[in-house]
Amino acid sequence: MSELSPELVASLEAIVGKDRVLSDADSKAHYGGDWTRVYRPAPCAVVLPGSIEQVQEVVRLAARENLAVVPSGGRTGLSAGAVAYRGELVIALDRLNSISDFNPVERSVRCGAGVITEQLQNFAQEQGLFYPVDFASAGSSQIGGNISTNAGGIKVIRHGMTRDWVAGLKLVTGTGELLDLNRGLMKNNAGYDLRQLVIGAEGTLGIVVEATMRLARPPQDPVVLVLGTPDMASVMEVLEVYQKRMDLQAFEFFSELALQKVVEHQGLQRPFESPTEFYALLEFEQRSEADMELAMELFEHCVEQGWVIDGVISQSVAQAESLWRLREDISETIARWTPYKNDISTTVSKVPAFLAEVESVVNGAYPDFEIVWFGHIGDGNVHLNVLKPDALPKAEFQQRCGEVSRWVFEIVQRYGGSVSAEHGVGLLKKDYLHYSRSALEVDLMRQIKRAFDPAGIMNPGKIFDL
Numbered sequence: 001m002s003e004l005s006p007e008l009v010a011s012l013e014a015i016v017g018k019d020r021v022l023s024d025a026d027s028k029a030h031y032g033g034d035w036t037r038v039y040r041p042a043p044c045a046v047v048l049p050g051s052i053e054q055v056q057e058v059v060r061l062a063a064r065e066n067l068a069v070v071p072s073g074g075r076t077g078l079s080a081g082a083v084a085y086r087g088e089l090v091i092a093l094d095r096l097n098s099i100s101d102f103n104p105v106e107r108s109v110r111c112g113a114g115v116i117t118e119q120l121q122n123f124a125q126e127q128g129l130f131y132p133v134d135f136a137s138a139g140s141s142q143i144g145g146n147i148s149t150n151a152g153g154i155k156v157i158r159h160g161m162t163r164d165w166v167a168g169l170k171l172v173t174g175t176g177e178l179l180d181l182n183r184g185l186m187k188n189n190a191g192y193d194l195r196q197l198v199i200g201a202e203g204t205l206g207i208v209v210e211a212t213m214r215l216a217r218p219p220q221d222p223v224v225l226v227l228g229t230p231d232m233a234s235v236m237e238v239l240e241v242y243q244k245r246m247d248l249q250a251f252e253f254f255s256e257l258a259l260q261k262v263v264e265h266q267g268l269q270r271p272f273e274s275p276t277e278f279y280a281l282l283e284f285e286q287r288s289e290a291d292m293e294l295a296m297e298l299f300e301h302c303v304e305q306g307w308v309i310d311g312v313i314s315q316s317v318a319q320a321e322s323l324w325r326l327r328e329d330i331s332e333t334i335a336r337w338t339p340y341k342n343d344i345s346t347t348v349s350k351v352p353a354f355l356a357e358v359e360s361v362v363n364g365a366y367p368d369f370e371i372v373w374f375g376h377i378g379d380g381n382v383h384l385n386v387l388k389p390d391a392l393p394k395a396e397f398q399q400r401c402g403e404v405s406r407w408v409f410e411i412v413q414r415y416g417g418s419v420s421a422e423h424g425v426g427l428l429k430k431d432y433l434h435y436s437r438s439a440l441e442v443d444l445m446r447q448i449k450r451a452f453d454p455a456g457i458m459n460p461g462k463i464f465d466l
């Protein structure tokens with residue numbers, strides 16, 4: 001359905017208010033898409049409910065009318081999980097953006113689905129606490145969307161994914177009922193943990209409307225090291241050496257090409273003069289002088305072994321932040337080349353062999369394309385971005401990369417890895433799901449979806465087809 005009938009518009013307006021149903025072209029393009037930029041947004045309309053009850057009423061109406069809905073948060077997703085591409089109704093959660101019920105004993109806080117990640121991070125800081133899930137899009141992404149994609153980011157090695165911080169959540173199912181899952185309990189073995197099913201379900205089971213999020217103690221003075229390494233195998237040696245002796249907050253990596261792009265387009269300084277194939281970025285807490293001494297001792301050991309060629313260590317919080325930009329700004333910087341994205345993972349110990357195989361396949365397959373490597377190597381997760389040459393039409397580029405993807409995913413499958421480590425499946429990785437999940441698993445997912453959403457109206461076509 002590309003346009004809503006006047007009767008449906010009137011029914012929706014009666015629920016959410018007259019100016020909260022949008023059907024102009026700009027609003028449809030804005031709320032109907034995400035950062036994937038592969039699919040053209042084509043919703044029938046956008047509604048902005050102001051309460052949980054209104055979300056329920058809109059979903060009940062949609063179920064009666066057999067109208068598909070797409071929940072929309074900060075729309076920073078990279079797998080088209082929040083793209084309305086075939087006349088769906090977009091339900092944008094922006095107005096459910098209040099933070100309440102802070103509980104210092106539990107170290108938890110209640111967030112509407114539309115609370116921006118950074119808003120929660122700032123709130124935690126005001127209470128002397130810390131919300132540790134962090135990534136470059138934290139200024140736009142919303143808690144409901146983070147939960148629906150189980151967002152990861154740059155501190156997973158230390159603090160885990162969004163899943164680890166959700167103490168409870170409320171979900172509006174495909175029939176418009178409200179589930180209150182786990183209610184903030186630390187221990188609750190009374191049956192299946194439906195909360196965990198909803199986390200990462202990409203809106204296919206219902207709409208997350210509220211969550212109780214846990215907070216952590218803030219880390220002490222963060223120190224950042226950027227180390228230049230001759231190859232990927234050395235990056236992994238460095239990881240092993242540091243992890244054996246220190247509790248790392250982060251262990252990220254990026255290639256020389258990624259660094260060149262970021263330095264050129266963001267006006268940043270190189271960390272040091274000598275270029276190396278790859279760079280590792282480590283963060284640790286400095287609790288005492290001994291931490292710094294240990295970090296330096298390990299650095300010297302890595303240099304002696306030939307795993308590190310050069311390095312820099314932050315001397316202030318400001319310097320730590322500017323070193324982080326070398327890694328965090330990569331995704332946004334390369335967006336101008338409409339890259340073909342892979343977000344693949346395997347278990348950490350298999351990473352060196354896994355990456356060697358992936359590297360040889362992509363280098364052979366894309367002799368004429370620029371390939372940018374970066375990611376959360378300490379979690380076994382790399383982002384492999386292939387940049388589109390300006391002269392090549394988008395469709396042809398996507399098709400060529402899609403063919404190579406199959407070879408990459410065959411390697412992923414052999415290594416028992418994942419075709420989507422943190423960005424989700426959405427529309428973008430749907431055809432490749434079987435490389436990571438068995439037919440039985442996908443069939444069980446379908447049955448679970450039917451139980452939550454019998455009419456099949458919740459973000460249909462995402463992850464798998466019914």
Ligand SMILES: O=C(O)CC[C@@H](O)C(=O)O
Binds near residue numbers: 136331332341384385
């Ligand atoms: O753009 C990408 O491929 C990755 C984006 C994000 O997950 C990151 O780690 O920066």
Ligand SMILES: [Zn+2]
Binds near residue numbers: 153375376383422
């Ligand atoms: Zn990432």
